Structures are given as C-alpha cells and as structure tokens.
Amino acid sequence: MARLIDSVVGHTAVIDQLIQMRTAGRWPHALLFAGPSGVGKRKVALAFAQILICEKEELACGVCGPCLRVAKEQSESLLFVKQDEKAARPTIKVEAVRDLLDSLSLASMGKNRVVIIDDAQTMNPQAANALLKTLEEPFENVFFILIGEDLNQFLPTIRSRVQVIRFAALSLAQIQQVKPGQPDWAYRSSRGQVDRLDLLASPEGTQKREEALGLFEQFCANQDFLLANDWRPQIKDRTWAQFNIICWLQIVRDLVILKTQANKFILNTDQLERLKKLYSIQSKKLLWLAQQLVRAERDLLGNGDPVLIFEDLWVKYARE
C-alpha cells in the first residue's frame, strides 16, 4: 500500500503548505480544514494523520504497521469524534468530546496521536466548550484536525485557537479523475464536489433534477402556481428543497448564458432544448431571481420553512 498522500487529487498548494509545516517542525496542535463538502478534506486529514503517526519516515512510509493501520482507520493513535446519528439533526454532543478526552488522558508513550473531527460545525455549544478547554491546554503529542465547511459556523473562541487551512472545490479535470464515467452535465453541475456529483448522478438525483426543471417551468409560467398543490410535497423535504434551489440556480445561470450565445459554458447540456423555451425571461429578471435564490438557500440553511420560502419567492417573482 502506498502513502495516503499520494492518492489525494488536487489541493497541491494546501498539501505543500502542510508538508512545509511538518518538515519545519511547525505543525500546530489544532488545524481547521474549511471548504466545500466533498472535495477531499477528510482524505487530506487522514493522509497527514498517517504522516504524523508513521514511525519510520517524516512524510510517512506507507508500509509500516502504524501507516497501514491509519489507512484502514484502525489505528489506536487515530481518534475520531463522531456525530450522534440518532439526534434529529446530526450533532456532535458533549458526551462524544468527553469520551475523547478520557481516551486521550491515557498515556501514549510519547507517540503522536491525531484526532479528526469531521463535520465539526455540528458540535453543540457544550461540546465546543469542552473541546475548547483542550485546545487551550493541549495534550502533549496530540494533534487535532477539525473539518468543516463555513468558518462562520464556528464559535470565534474555537476559530481563534486553530490554524485555518482553506480548501477550494475540485476543478472539472480533477473531479473527473476522482469519479470517472459520469455524465458531462453532472460534472459541470457538481461545483467540483464529489458528494454533489454522486447525488446528481444517482437515479434519484437525476429524477429530482428533471422534476426541478419541470417545477421551474411551472414557477415561471403558471399564474396559479400558489393554488397548485402538486409541488408542495416535494419541496417540503428540506434536502430536496435545497437541491431544487441548486438546480434552479444552474438553470438561471444557463438562461443568462444562452442570451450571450456562449453555449459552451452551459451546465445543463442535456436540457438545452427545454431551456431555449424559457428564452423570453428577461436578463434583469433572471439576475434578480438568482439573488433571491441565493437568499432562499441561506434561509433554508437557517431553518426557514421550505414551502413558505417558495411561496414567498413566487409572490415576489410575480410582482417583479
């Protein structure tokens, strides 16, 4: 088995920076990997866990016992803090952090240990505070890697005690390398995120995307959109409401591009004929709609009611 670092696609600047920190002996006790989901942050975290835990080489050998155990995620030196899956919303609870601190208090015989906290933004305030104490008075040879999307989702007290490493989305070529054999429109619409690509290319995602375009046509054309009830059940589901907004943003973007005749930049290449039928919507209105959709996406993340958000959007659209 090779080193994990060799199988990471993209993120070369980030990796160079991290390698430099390692070789210069400046590896901090807490890092926060921030950036879009599905771009490989967890993979990079595991790769550097291997580097820190390997006992043979500074940048990991990939073949010693500790290296192999990290690769299998079965190393006693590699600890994870996991979400409570049973909670209504995925949450990292204080018990999970306390369990971690208990296991960290056991002696490690001077060996490095790495703690990976994925979806760290889901720590509830008690969990974040419990972690904070550890970040203030770190254990010897224990290195934390927190993984999250948006820095604003973290308490300022946490942010001030970690070194932030920013990750960008994958390029088109990179995501094709990570997940070959997917349809062109799915790559283009994935925003360089593998989780989004998986969703789009899944049978369910393909169908929902089709529905999203149908709903968009209805939204733009139907004077009785508010009276129609057929769209409410699918929008009620928050995940699909978010997915719908993503699809609509891409449709709006494509419609604006259509007007500039730069068709090679179209994302929904397979839906071109249907998009052309929406050509009459004015650019000004499309740009307005794009802004409103971005706002709606935020409202949804902030726990707004999906159906109300879409009703409100349509009322404003009809008036615009």
Ligand SMILES: [Zn+2]
């Ligand atoms: Zn090794």
